[in-house]
Amino acid sequence: MAVADDKAAGSFIKGAAILSAAGIISRFMGLGYRVILTRMIGAEGMGIYQMAYPLYTIMLVVSRSGIPVTMAKMIADRMARDENKDAYRVFTIARVMSVIIGAVFTLGMLVLAGPLIRILRLDPRAYYAILAIAPAIFLVSIMATYRGFFQGLQDMRPTAASQIVEQLIRTITMIGLAYYLLPLGLEFAAAGASFGAVTGAAAGLLLLFYIYFRRRGDIFEFFVESEEVVEDYQTGSILSEFARLGLPITFGALVRPLMNFVDWVFVPQRLQTAGFAMEEATTLYGLFTNVAMPLVNFPAIITVSLAASLVPAISEADALEDRELIAHRTHTALRFTLFLGLPSAVGLTVLAGPLSGVIFSEPEAASILRLLAWGVIFITLQQTTSAVLQGIGRTDLPARNLALGAAGNAVLNYLLTGLPLFNIHGAAAATVLGFFTAAALNIISVLRRVKNLQSLRTAVVYPALSSLLMGAAVLLLHGFMAETFVGRLPLAELVILLASVAAGAVIYSFLMLLSGALRYDDLILLPRVGENIAIFLGKRGVIDGYKKGEKLEEGKRSEDK
Known part of the structure; x- marks a missing residue:
């Protein structure tokens, strides 16, 4: 059948x-x-x-x-x-x-x-x-x-x-x-x-x-x-059940659109208050919402997929009342999120000009993107920590925390965007601080409910240092290639941008491997190719956490091994 x-x-x-x-x-x-x-x-x-x-x-x-x-x-x-x-x-x-x-x-x-x-x-x-x-x-x-x-x-x-x-x-x-x-x-x-x-x-x-x-x-x-x-x-009981289950889901889903609604209401209006004509305000609003924000949201594709897999994994461990397994999976997910979010923020900051100019042909958006880029860290953390909280049955907390972040975003958006000194950059700063609030509240909620969570100090320090070194290298490399090839090769700016992104990924990965921060447990999280790469590097002693002939049991391998 x-x-x-x-x-x-x-x-x-x-x-x-x-x-x-x-x-x-x-x-x-x-x-x-x-x-x-x-x-x-x-x-x-x-x-x-x-x-x-x-x-x-x-x-x-x-x-x-x-x-x-x-x-x-x-x-x-x-x-x-x-x-x-x-x-x-x-x-x-x-x-x-x-x-x-x-x-x-x-x-x-x-x-x-x-x-x-x-x-x-x-x-x-x-x-x-x-x-x-x-x-x-x-x-x-x-x-x-x-x-x-x-x-x-x-x-x-x-x-x-x-x-x-x-x-x-x-x-x-x-x-x-x-x-x-x-x-x-x-x-x-x-x-x-x-x-x-x-x-x-x-x-x-x-x-x-x-x-x-x-x-x-x-x-x-x-x-x-x-x-x-x-x-x-009866039909009435089914409708009642729809209301009981569906309304909280709808409320949680409303928060992000409400943040966009706040931008829609405040940004063009407050830009006019700051002295911009309506056409200028519309243009700045377009740079903010259609150039900078899509680039900032792009790295979150991976954490959205991670969150989708994390909810049932945490739920399973919670049903088994295996607190050690919950802590391990939470720790692994947060490490992976930081490994992604930190270099993405640095990369978007360093390449803000080329990304805005080459991809969208709107170089004026670069200054907005440089400020918004740091929101990547908090957007990805908010998504991952929301998945952890949903997995342990506290679906109300992510919605509440994001709502508080949205409220902070609304207040700051109104105050900063209307000031000529900040103008559209006030909206960008308010967005970053709004997601920072939501992510910070989520992390506090996770720490209160997930016991024995291992320290994330190394998961912050090593990726942060590797990201900064990578950013400096990419900045120098892009400048050298631009000075050498622009005007001499067809599509030179696009080729240089792609080469800079690829070089940044290679440099960051090398620095993470060199520091020992990237482990077998981390690489196997990558879809399809992750396990093969992890085994290949593990056999050659490049990464820790691999034993020949041993099948990794998630949650049972010690982090300090």
């Missing part, structure tokens, strides 16, 4: 790997369309385009964020109890809910677009972009229901496939419409780019429809025609 087979074949690790791969592909496509759009319509056009997103994201989160996770849990719980008919009933009720909620929030966005622009003193050219993106809420809400249904069956492939198709069609539409409508004005080009969210969602939803109806015979047989005697859940 196909549905049962899909469920039996699925495992969390396999599902997480599928979703992580889809997320990385989608993120690369997302960065690609931002690069092309920024070069096509400039920072001012991107500022208009970005002004549609905070309101859209908030309404989207409220309308659909709690549905797929809650429904997946409710379906899985009922199937574990052989209550197949009621599992399917959860899906049918959720589908109706998503249609109603999606329609209401789409209409709300269409109605509120004009008044909000006037009240918040936003660029009136953003009106068309908001109208263009609004229908995507309806489509994404329905799509989330079908994704949640398949996730409840522990089959992540439909979700992953729909994510890739959604992003692909979105990218094609955005670039095509922006190019076609640009002669009519920046506001119409931005609206065309915003409409890509609608076509992308429609494509992803159609793919899920196809997968669902292709399997509907098996689905109907497995769920509706099952012979099991099950508890008869």
